[in-house]
Amino acid sequence: MNKTKKLVSFILVFAMAIGIATCTQAASREEIANIHVSKAGDFKYWADNSPAKQTLVNYVKDVTNKKSANFIPVEDRIAVFDLDGTLICETTPSYFEWMMYLDRVLDDPTYNASPEDKDYAKVVKAAIDARHLPEDMELKEAIAQSKAFAGMTFPEYENYVKKFMETPAEGLTNLKRGESFYLPMVEVVSYLQANDFTVYIVSGSDRPALRILVDGIMKIAPNNVIGTDADILASHQNGKDGLDYVYAKDDRIIRGEFLRKNVKMNKVSNIAQEIGKQPVLAFGNSSGDASMFQYTIINNKYKSDAFTLLCDDLDRELGNQKKADSMAKSAKENGWVAISMKNDFKTIYGPEVKRAAAQ
Incomplete structure (x- = not known):
């Protein structure tokens, strides 16, 4: 084969490779589930010079070191995460x-x-x-x-x-709603779990829906999911009080009406009630997480920290600069660690997920 033919063949192969790459969709749920980070060098989706990532890594190294004065026993390594806007997109175009x-x-x-x-x-x-x-x-x-x-x-x-x-995540290309997890934050969950932290999701979203969304993506047990609750009833209960009704063999569990919204101070109340321990790490993205942040870092017998995600990426994400600026200000005033999606994340969903063209 002469040089010209070799060059043509190389160009064709390269073009095919590029074509395949540009057709790649977002990471599937199975691929997201295979994310594993056990040490600092395993992070793939964070910028190498991210100060927020380094703060987290330094924290984990310190509190897991038995020789450190800040050592935290395994049973007390509790981390709580908001979901919408912290682990998964909340702007397609809403929760x-x-x-x-x-x-x-x-x-x-x-x-x-x-x-x-x-x-x-x-x-x-x-x-x-x-x-x-x-x-x-x-x-x-x-x-x-x-x-x-x-x-x-x-x-x-x-x-x-x-x-x-399975429906498309509106406003973003090549992405389904069930795949719209932030890859860098999935890495954080994996990293903490690999270092013997117990991770809870504490969200304002419906608890059963959260359990379904998270199942197969992150190793978080259903009883480690705290969310907004509706009543749970027997299918033949027909309005009777639970004190006056006995579950029958032909009954099935059904959803009832609204009970409690798990936001703001209610998050703290539910953490105290359901976990029974003060977290040492908290991750969120909005003023609705402020009480959870403060509960984590105030009067904690262990070294603790709170991280707030700033929705400041207007190119790769459906960000909101005004909200991001407000949360950055709150972080500075309260001693929370700010994570910039724009600057700290090497990618969010993968390179083939982009903002959709405006209609």
């Missing part, structure tokens, strides 16, 4: 559970929502489209969402969540 609620009320042909429920879902959709969520909408939406799925058995709800996980 996973909010978008699933709209799908249920406005687009599910098997669900006969009342005119009032449809009207409120349209109000929520309009607020999401306008990128302006009134402060009281968080609680109202949680109540409406619980109502929309009330009466479903747990297998039915699981199937609905898994189906919705």
Whole structure:
């Protein structure tokens, strides 16, 4: 083969390789599940010079060193993570559970929502489209969402969540909602678990939905997931109080109506009630996590820290600079460690996931 033919062959092979690379989709759930970080050198998705990553690595090395004055026994190595905006995207164009609620009320042909429920879902959709969520909408939406799925058995709800996980993450290309985990933060969870930290998710989202979302992605047991709760009933309970009803052999567990929204101080209350120990590490991204941060670092008998994720990447993510600036200011005032998605993350979902062109 002469030099010209060799050159042509090389160009063709290179072009094919480029073509394959550019067709690559986001990391699959299976690929995300295979992320493993046990030591500092294993991180792939963080910028090499990230000060936030180095702060975390230094912390872990210190508190896991038996010779250190800051050594923390394994049983007390508790780390708590928010979900939306901390481990998974919350802006496609809104929280996973909010978008699933709209799908249920406005687009599910098997669900006969009342005119009032449809009207409120349209109000929520309009607020999401306008990128302006009134402060009281968080609680109202949680109540409406619980109502929309009330009466479903747990297998039915699981199937609905898994189906919705397959829908495209709006505003980003090559990404499904169930794959929209931040790869660098999945590395953090893996790193902590490899160093004998017990990781909990403490989120404002629906607890059963969280368990389904996380299952198969991170090694977090269902009982280590704390979220917003709806009532849980027997299928033949028919409004009877649980003190007056005995579960029957033909009963099945079904979802009921709203109980409690797990945000702000409620996160602290639920951590104290369900974990029974003060965390030593906390990760979040918004003012809704402030109480969890403060509970972690104030009056802790162990060395502790709080990390807040800044949504400051407007190119690779659907960021919000105003919110990022506000959280950066809060971090500086309160002694939290700020993580810049723009500067600290080498990638977020993988190089083939990009912002979709504006419509």
